[in-house]
Amino acid sequence: MxxxxxxxxxxxxxxxxxxxxxxxxxxxxxxxxxxxxxxxxxxxxxxxxxxxxxxxxxxxxxxxxxxxxxxxxxxxxxxxxxxxxxxxxxxxxxxxxxxxxxxxxxxxxxxxLQALTINEVPTDDAQHLWLRGGFPESLLARNDAASLRWRQQFISTYLERDIPQLGPRIPAETLRRLWTMLAHEQGQLLNASKLATSLAISGQTVTRYIDLLCDLMLVRRLLPWADNGGKRLVRSPKVYVRDSGLVHALLGLGELDDVVSHPVVGGSWEGWVIENLLAVLPQGAQAFFYRSAAGAELDLVLELPRRQRWAIEVKRSAAPTLSRGFHQAAEDIGATARYVVYSGSDAFPLSADIEAVPLADLQQRLIDVGKSPTSTPRKAARR
CATH class of the missing domain: 3.40.50.300 (P-loop containing nucleotide triphosphate hydrolases)
Structure with missing residues (x-):
């Protein structure tokens, strides 16, 4: 193994x-x-x-x-x-x-083995988990300042020691700038040309560097769902720095107040929710996002066993509302279930076929799907 x-x-x-x-x-x-x-x-x-x-x-x-x-x-x-x-x-x-x-x-x-997720920490630690990320030493640091120092040192060690030891000859400062740009653009469509112009390198080089960060399990490309031949759909992937604590460290955000007052707050929370859900996907399940040229959009589309297709929207608000684009996108993909992950603590119906659910609740539902006889959990539980 x-x-x-x-x-x-x-x-x-x-x-x-x-x-x-x-x-x-x-x-x-x-x-x-x-x-x-x-x-x-x-x-x-x-x-x-x-x-x-x-x-x-x-x-x-x-x-x-x-x-x-x-x-x-x-x-x-x-x-x-x-x-x-x-x-x-x-x-x-x-x-x-x-x-x-x-x-x-x-x-x-x-x-x-991914970073710690919400089902592996006490309920009242969820905000700390989002702020500090899921690396155990960062999460368990004595205070926020110590946690931030650990994450900043983690980033420097990867750039200055670990990546060079793997062979690629990449200037550490260029890769740091790219990684930081990805944190600023958390959850946005990948625009390699824009990044290349900012870094004064080629688009192919940007793609190669992102490939490396994905191989190191530090960055995730989320591909667009593209099963609907009759719609004009976005074809570029979304890109996320996988650990929310690293997002905040790359941007110098050491405390929760710093994060919630920063423009990245929505993208950071969206990426954190998505990583928590993908950590417990059943074996064989697939994850995408959906966006059409007409504005229909879903933050996450999950293709699950037994032909289940979940449409998921992520809202940090405690009182989530949905646009017409969500309803249209859910229709476009033929969703069998529709969820809004929000920051509250109770699940409740938003309409006859849409449910607002806390992150921990939806994660547990995915774990239950993985326990069915037709699927096997992707991730083993940790104490």
């Missing part, structure tokens, strides 16, 4: 919990020269520990290891040895999946 997620999200902590429950384990951190040296002759090392679960952290640093793992797994299968003897931890999906997909096809399962 491979557990994927950005740095500091809790992958190693989860692995250590597994180690604590089973003494027959071996942990290797490939950022440690001593541990990396142990895999200088990987066949011999792994053969000498064939009776243990071997946990390999930051595995994307050793691309040559994947073909070796394939040979070891196939040999053990032929000998009738049980599966599940390797747990790989990685913080880069694009490179890691490309390497493992080629070498370990049919031999590996993936789980994405």
């Amino acid at each position: 491979a557990i994927l997620g950005p740095r500091q999200v809790g992958k190693t902590t989860l692995a250590m919990e597994l180690l604590a429950t089973d003494g027959a384990t071996q942990y290797l951190d490939l950022e440690s020269p001593a541990d990396a040296a142990k895999l200088a002759d990987p066949l011999s090392y792994l053969d000498s520990r064939r009776d243990r679960l071997v946990v390999i952290d930051e595995v994307q640093r050793a691309p040559d290891l994947f073909p070796v793992l394939r040979g070891v797994i196939d040999q053990r299968r032929r000998q009738g040895q049980r599966a599940g003897q390797f747990l790989l931890l990685g913080s880069a999906t694009g490179a890691l999946l490309a390497q493992s997909a080629e070498s370990l096809a049919g031999r590996i399962a993936y789980m994405e």
Whole structure:
């Protein structure tokens, strides 16, 4: 199995919990020269520990290891040895999946460990979760200032150390400026030409840099729903910085009052809601947004098991109202359920077929969909 997620999200902590429950384990951190040296002759090392679960952290640093793992797994299968003897931890999906997909096809399962979501914190911590984001050390910092410092250091570490170690030669300051621009444009349609002009680089370079941030699970492209051949639809994706705390840190917003008085407040809350919902999507479900040239729009369209199609609008207001564009968009896509996620604490009907629901409520409904016999949850629960 491979557990994927950005740095500091809790992958190693989860692995250590597994180690604590089973003494027959071996942990290797490939950022440690001593541990990396142990895999200088990987066949011999792994053969000498064939009776243990071997946990390999930051595995994307050793691309040559994947073909070796394939040979070891196939040999053990032929000998009738049980599966599940390797747990790989990685913080880069694009490179890691490309390497493992080629070498370990049919031999590996993936789980994405995302930042903490609203169903994993006490109810009264929801505002802190939105402000500080879901990285545990940021959320649990002693105060808002300490949390902001942690996130700013996290950003600098990625730019100055982690990304260069993955190979791409990207000026750290250029990537920081792009990341900050994406935070300013949270939830807006991607305009690569506009970003390229501001950064004095090409549109292709902007796309490549965004690809990298997506591979590192720091940015999300949300694609447009495009099943309606009779409508003129927007074709550009929306782009979100995935963690709300990083949005605020990139913009220098350290306290809740700073966020609610900033123009990004709506986009920040929308992105936070969307990430919380996508974190619990059932296996095989798909997520899109919808926007037509005529102005019909939905913040989120979820294609779920059993031909369910949810139309979702995100409103930070405690008294949400809907435009005609929502109703038209829901009709356009043939929605089977229509929801408005709002900032209140109780679910109530807005009309005969539209319900206003708190985020935690709708997230739980998605979890329940994932528990059905026809689908499997995408994300394992964490304590």
